Every structure is written in C-alpha cells, then in structure tokens.
Amino acid sequence: MEPMPRSLRILTGVTIVLLAAALYMVFIYAPREAVMGEVQRVFYFHVSAGWVGALAFLVTAVAGIVYLARGGLHWDRLAVSSVEIGVVFTLINIVSGSIWARPTWNTWWTWDYRLVTATVMELIYIAYLLLRQGIEDPDRRARFAAVFAIVGFLSVPLTFLSIRLLPTIHPVVIGSNDPSAQGTFDMTPRMLRAFMFSLLTFTFIYATLLWHRLRLEGLHQQIEQLKLRIAG
Amino acid sequence: MHFQDATADTLNYMILGYAVILGAMALYVLSLWIRTRNARRDLTALGELESSPRA
Numbered sequence: 622m623e624p625m626p627r628s629l630r631i632l633t634g635v636t637i638v639l640l641a642a643a644l645y646m647v648f649i650y651a652p653r654e655a656v657m658g659e660v661q662r663v664f665y666f667h668v669s670a671g672w673v674g675a676l677a678f679l680v681t682a683v684a685g686i687v688y689l690a691r692g693g694l695h696w697d698r699l700a701v702s703s704v705e706i707g708v709v710f711t712l713i714n715i716v717s718g719s720i721w722a723r724p725t726w727n728t729w730w731t732w733d734y735r736l737v738t739a740t741v742m743e744l745i746y747i748a749y750l751l752l753r754q755g756i757e758d759p760d761r762r763a764r765f766a767a768v769f770a771i772v773g774f775l776s777v778p779l780t781f782l783s784i785r786l787l788p789t790i791h792p793v794v795i796g797s798n799d800p801s802a803q804g805t806f807d808m809t810p811r812m813l814r815a816f817m818f819s820l821l822t823f824t825f826i827y828a829t830l831l832w833h834r835l836r837l838e839g840l841h842q843q844i845e846q847l848k849l850r851i852a853g
Numbered sequence: 854m855h856f857q858d859a860t861a862d863t864l865n866y867m868i869l870g871y872a873v874i875l876g877a878m879a880l881y882v883l884s885l886w887i888r889t890r891n892a893r894r895d896l897t898a899l900g901e902l903e904s905s906p907r908a
Contacts, residue, residue: 653860657863658862658863659866659867660870662867662870662871663866666874709881720869720870721866721870830885843896847896847900
C-alpha cells in the first residue's frame, strides 16, 4: 500500500489542532449558560455531530447518483465510507442529545418528532450497511446501495425540518423562537463563535476520517483482486 | 413568590456527554486503525502466497 500522502498527514495534524482549539472554546472561551448550567456545553458538539451525519449522508446520496449516471465502483466506495462515518456521528448526536435532555426535559427519551425522525434516519443507514453485506456481486451491490442511499436521504431533510414544521419540545437554537420548546437559549457572541468553530472542526474531522476510510476501502479492493488472481 | 435565581448544577451530565462524544470518536478512530493494520497484514500474506511457487 502507498504510504500516507503528505496532504493527508497535514490534514490529520490540522484536524487534531482544530479539535484541541474547539475544546478550548467550548470549555473555556464560551460562557456558562445561566439556566441550564454546564450541560448546555454539550450543545456545541451535539449539533456538530448531527451536522457531520447529515453531510455524510448527503455525500452518500450524491455518490449514489453519480454512480448510477456514470458507473465506477470508486463512487460506491465513497458512499459506503461516508455512510459509516455518518452512522457513527448520528449515534453520537442522538446519545449526547439524550444526555442533554435528562436534566433539561427531566427524561432520557421522549417520543418527540425530532428524536423519532433522527432515530429512523440512523436505522435506515444501519440497514444500508447490513444490506450491503448480503450482496456478493460488487456491481449489483453498488447499484442497489445507490438507489437505497438516494431514497434513504429523504430522511435527512425530514429530520432537519421536523423541529421547524411540527410541534416539538426540541429547541431550535437558530431561526426560531418557538415558545413550546424546552431547553432553548439565546446565544451570546462567544457562544456563537464557539458553535461555528465546532461546526468547522467537525467538518475537518469528517474530511479526515473519510480520507482514511477511503484508503481502507482501497486496501479491501486490492485484497479482493489478489484473492481472485490467486484463485484463478 | 419564588424565583429561580441559581444556575442548575449539571456538571455531571456535561462530563458524561463529552465522555460519550470523545469516547465514541476515539473508538471509531481505533477501529479504523485496527482494520487498516489487519488489511495490510492480509495484503502482505496474500502477496507472499501469490509470489510463492505453486506445489
């Protein structure tokens, strides 16, 4: 296998530095929220993890469209790599949200539209990964996965819009002042900076992980080709 | 009349939240590293198998 490219090493280093800076901004730079207290700091990485999930699933859907239009198994490798990262970060989003909810809503879980749509979205993409394993032929698997990813992506805008269109207790920090929401707060300029920096950092984390995950897919491909050569 | 004037003590939940977030990220990075190492080993072994003379 080729050694790690210099650009990937630089990206990984920059991402580690950004993560350290984001932690500083979350814990030191941003002020403590007056009502909820320290648990509000979960918000910065909770939303950022959700953002990575949505971005990852968008990349998967786009990769699926391009695969169906042009072909090329490298698009399928991009799709599966991105889904895996999306599933991990959506899970982080859901679990950290539950931890934030406990002191704020006085419950770990409630059947709120946002929580349900986010969980359904997560289950759709877990099903994507499981179903791929049941198909041996790479072209058939890629075709099937591409269609699944495109249809499954409908769950992403549905999750995003659920708190904006449906009655919910989940706060909409940006773009809403719904009085029925519980746990909402006004962001101070420092909070907003910490939030935006966290979003930027998580975007870098996504790009770095995706590159590493794609290299792993490349290794798997080499192994498959070698196995076929040996068997033939 | 009672007004809530104290900030809630939710430090433990914040610690739990970040333990989960950073822990899950670290686990994923570890899984990537282990899978990459295993794949490299498989590739090396298969390469040796391919280059060795057949019986």
